[in-house]
Amino acid sequence: xxxxxxxxxxxxxxxxxxxxxxxxxxxxxxxxxxxxxxxxxxxxxxxxxxxxxxxxxxxxxxxxxxxxxxxxxxxxxxxxxxxxxxxxxxxxxxxxxxxxxxxxxxxxxxxxxxxxxxxxxxxxxxxxxxxxxxxxxxxxxxxxxxxxxxxxxxxxxxxxxxxxxxxxxxxxxxxxxxxxxxxxxxxxxxxxxxxxxxxxxxxxxxxxxxxxxxxxxxxxxxxxxxxxxxxxxxxxxxxxxxxxxxxxxxxxxxxxxxxxxxxxxx
Numbered sequence: 140x141x142x143x144x145x146x147x148x149x150x151x152x153x154x155x156x157x158x159x160x161x162x163x164x165x166x167x168x169x170x171x172x173x174x175x176x177x178x179x180x181x182x183x184x185x186x187x188x189x190x191x192x193x194x195x196x197x198x199x200x201x202x203x204x205x206x207x208x209x210x211x212x213x214x215x216x217x218x219x220x221x222x223x224x225x226x227x228x229x230x231x232x233x234x235x236x237x238x239x240x241x242x243x244x245x246x247x248x249x250x251x252x253x254x255x256x257x258x259x260x261x262x263x264x265x266x267x268x269x270x271x272x273x274x275x276x277x278x279x280x281x282x283x284x285x286x287x288x289x290x291x292x293x294x295x296x297x298x299x300x301x302x303x304x305x306x307x308x309x310x311x312x313x314x315x316x317x318x319x320x321x322x323x324x325x326x327x328x329x330x331x332x333x334x335x336x337x338x339x340x341x342x343x344x345x346x347x348x349x350x351x352x353x354x355x356x357x358x359x360x361x362x363x364x365x366x367x368x369x370x371x372x373x374x375x376x377x378x379x380x381x382x383x384x385x386x387x388x389x390x391x392x393x394x395x396x397x398x399x400x401x402x403x404x405x
Contacts, residue, residue, distance in 0.1 A: 173272075175264070198238055231254055236271075250271070302318065311357060
């Protein structure tokens with residue numbers, strides 16, 4: 140069911156929008172996990188909500204939710220739950236989230252439910268319907284590529300750029316921006332994959348989220364440089380697939396990176 144928003148522009152999450160440079164999940168690869176769809180009977184009565192009108196969010200914000208996060212981390216992203224569900228001891232949080240559809244001021248009202256384990260870590264996410272979930276976790280568009288029937292004489296050289304990050308940070312360094320500029324100038328009109336990685340310090344769920352934040356930061360710069368969103372596939376690999384094995388150096392700076400690759404057939 141679609142509703143109509145007020146003419147006034149929602150500003151609460153303007154900082155998030157600016158950070159992500161309006162990055163859309165339409166150009167992103169599939170997430171590390173996919174939340175469930177819960178029946179309407181599992182959601183509380185909207186009439187009992189403390190914020191019945193919901194809250195406007197860019198879809199990129201709930202996309203950062205990852206199992207294993209703490210309540211304070213979730214609170215920093217989504218704010219207080221909308222059904223008087225407490226910070227301490229409560230095992231379920233419920234939200235009413237509003238997402239613009241891209242058609243004028245039209246928006247969709249969605250319901251999100253979070254479940255916590257005994258250690259009060261995020262255990263399960265569930266959306267009210269598949270359309271709401273797809274607005275956040277929309278898969279990358281599938282493109283048909285013509286296949287040359289002639290056998291390949293030699294494999295083409297992989298074109299890739301690696302950007303490195305400071306510990307526990309997702310900001311792109313100034314030299315990284317310069318490298319991106321040169322890389323894009325040499326590879327105009329190419330489809331690109333943008334994959335984020337972390338070192339092995341910290342919990343795996345946190346590293347998954349951090350790697351995706353790094354990839355989103357790089358993708359945002361690429362969009363600002365004129366790369367079309369459909370030509371980007373963005374994903375986070377966390378601490379998996381390290382550039383250098385972390386047995387002796389868990390915080391190896393070579394593993395804190397984002398790799399931008401020209402995709403085959405681009």
